[in-house]
Amino acid sequence: MVLSIRKYKKDECITFKSTKGHYGSLSNMAPNYPIHINGTILRTTEALYQALRFPNYPEIQKEIIQYASPISAKKFGRRHLNKTRSDWNQIRFKVMKFCIELKLYQNYDIFSKMLLATKDLPIVEYTDKDKVWGATLEGEYYVGTNALGRLLMELREKVKNDKFELIIPEIENFRFLSQIIDKNSVPNNVYKK
Numbered sequence: 339m340v341l342s343i344r345k346y347k348k349d350e351c352i353t354f355k356s357t358k359g360h361y362g363s364l365s366n367m368a369p370n371y372p373i374h375i376n377g378t379i380l381r382t383t384e385a386l387y388q389a390l391r392f393p394n395y396p397e398i399q400k401e402i403i404q405y406a407s408p409i410s411a412k413k414f415g416r417r418h419l420n421k422t423r424s425d426w427n428q429i430r431f432k433v434m435k436f437c438i439e440l441k442l443y444q445n446y447d448i449f450s451k452m453l454l455a456t457k458d459l460p461i462v463e464y465t466d467k468d469k470v471w472g473a474t475l476e477g478e479y480y481v482g483t484n485a486l487g488r489l490l491m492e493l494r495e496k497v498k499n500d501k502f503e504l505i506i507p508e509i510e511n512f513r514f515l516s517q518i519i520d521k522n523s524v525p526n527n528v529y530k531k
């Protein structure tokens with residue numbers, strides 16, 4: 339999937355750069371949003387997203403999720419990029435959509451509040467160089483694909499319209515710790531609406 343570049347007026351959007359600041363919880367690195375999947379609890383959506391690159395390597399997934407720091411988890415994944423599933427670039431946005439939907443599904447009270455607090459403003463992941471997931475500052479504008487910000491805005495609309503449901507994407511070999519991910523992988527007993 340190829341997404342177009344967007345431009346957002348600097349003073350007219352909600353930004354997050356790291357987990358710090360008022361909207362830091364929108365970041366995949368944010369702690370306090372545990373994810374329950376296939377009987378395991380992960381600390382962050384970042385760890386889940388990074389682990390899902392490696393469906394055929396449960397030992398790499400295990401190592402990724404044991405890091406307390408999501409940045410370290412991501413760095414560890416970087417060391418094994420050659421083992422990334424071959425269709426990753428085609429599916430990664432779908433995977434990310436699933437990760438943030440799961441974050442909401444299992445942390446509904448606090449995450450829905452955070453999404454709604456952004457009102458109708460554009461949400462932008464402000465980064466120094468990642469124009470795919472976020473956008474960089476160019477004069478008066480943030481410029482980039484801002485894929486994460488756009489997925490968060492899409493999710494916010496579903497919450498606003500009471501249309502949110504967790505959808506398990508149709509992805510071949512969608513596996514975590516050797517088990518296929520399906521509805522039974524993700525308990526909803528932690529879901530409060």
Ligand SMILES: Nc1nc(O)c(N)c(N[C@@H]2O[C@H](COP(=O)(O)O)[C@@H](O)[C@H]2O)n1
Pocket residue numbers: 355356365366367384387409412463468471486
């Ligand atoms: N290195 C780093 N530090 C941060 O503080 C970040 N927010 C990010 N971006 C996040 O990295 C994920 C994408 O990883 P890939 O580069 O596709 O492996 C995604 O969660 C971005 O929001 N990176």
